[in-house]
Amino acid sequence: MEQEFEQDFDAALAFRQTLSPETDRGCALMAAAYLDSRLGEWLALYFVDDPKVANKSLSQDGPLSTFSSTIELAYLLGLLSPRESQALNLIRKIRNEFAHIPEPTSFGHQKIASWCKSLETLGFYKRGNHRAMFTGAVMMVLAAINFRRRHTVHCRAKQDINVQKTVGQQPLDFLKAIVEFAASPPGEKDVAIANIHTAVSALISGPTEGREEVSRKIVGALMERLKNMDDSGDQST
Numbered sequence: 679m680e681q682e683f684e685q686d687f688d689a690a691l692a693f694r695q696t697l698s699p700e701t702d703r704g705c706a707l708m709a710a711a712y713l714d715s716r717l718g719e720w721l722a723l724y725f726v727d728d729p730k731v732a733n734k735s736l737s738q739d740g741p742l743s744t745f746s747s748t749i750e751l752a753y754l755l756g757l758l759s760p761r762e763s764q765a766l767n768l769i770r771k772i773r774n775e776f777a778h779i780p781e782p783t784s785f786g787h788q789k790i791a792s793w794c795k796s797l798e799t800l801g802f803y804k805r806g807n808h809r810a811m812f813t814g815a816v817m818m819v820l821a822a823i824n825f826r827r828r829h830t831v832h833c834r835a836k837q838d839i840n841v842q843k844t845v846g847q848q849p850l851d852f853l854k855a856i857v858e859f860a861a862s863p864p865g866e867k868d869v870a871i872a873n874i875h876t877a878v879s880a881l882i883s884g885p886t887e888g889r890e891e892v893s894r895k896i897v898g899a900l901m902e903r904l905k906n907m908d909d910s911g912d913q914s915t
Contacts, residue, residue, distance in 0.1 A: 686824040690817065697813060702784040703776045705809065709816045710773035713766065714745040716820065717752055720827045724757060727832040745770045757826060761800055765819050768793045768800075772812060785809040856896070867901075 693712055697705045721742070722732045736742045742751060749770065753763040772793050776783065785794060785808035794808035802815040855877040859870035874896060 682828050686828070690820055690824065693820075694813070694817060702809060705813065706773050706776040706785075709813065710745065710769055713769065713816065713820060713823070714748065716823050716827075717745075717748045717766070718742070720757065720823055720830060721748060721752060721755075723827060723830050723832065724755065725833060726835045728835070745773075757830075759822075761802075762819055762822055765797055765800055765802055765815050768797055769812070769816060769819070785812060 697708060700708060718736045722729070722736060725732045725735075734740050736748075742748050746767070749758070749763055749766045752758045753760070758766070772790050775787070775790050775793075779787070783790070785791060791808045794811040797815040798811045800815075802811075802818045805811055805814060855870070855873040859867070859874055862870040
């Protein structure tokens with residue numbers, strides 16, 4: 679774990695140094711791209727250990743191909759705090775604004791500056807200029823991602839459910855007997871009723887008389903339901 683911390687720290691420091699010589703536009707684009715990449719790697723580490731499916735989901739054509747989708751999913755999975763999610767979305771908006779303005783611009787641009795101030799309001803970083811607010815927030819969010827990533831393990835894939843084993847054979851037999859009763863013609867109701875008695879006996883414990891009473895009530899309710907259906911012409915189940 680200590681070695682991973684040192685690796686993350688060295689990588690983060692090297693990343694921060696690459697931002698310094700960049701223009702404001704280059705700084706915003708590179709920072710957002712790096713966080714997007716780290717977030718995707720973290721999600722892949724959290725997902726079920728199936729690299730083929732994970733990589734497909736995070737690929738350019740996958741459902742998690744956008745920065746906004748990875749932020750949203752990481753938050754909904756409980757990987758990001760609300761404040762971290764808000765900060766990442768502000769960083770994403772700043773990136774988009776720089777990407778969509780064709781003329782030269784800077785962190786002093788009115789809309790970009792207001793988003794940088796919002797990062798300061800979130801309590802991530804306080805400095806005298808908007809670029810410092812942005813890069814400070816980027817590094818603090820990156821530190822949070824790296825910290826949690828080091829403690830992340832793959833989710834376990836769910837096992838197929840054996841319905842018969844989980845529910846039990848007796849309830850299935852009982853339901854089958856009810857279905858057969860409802861579908862049987864009038865002349866064969868006695869056989870279907872006997873099957874329900876048998877199914878109820880297997881389903882519940884207690885004296886035989888009690889089981890027969892339960893099964894009689896069930897049959898009575900079913901017959902009343904069928905009678906009402908015949909009277910109303912209702913053929914639905």
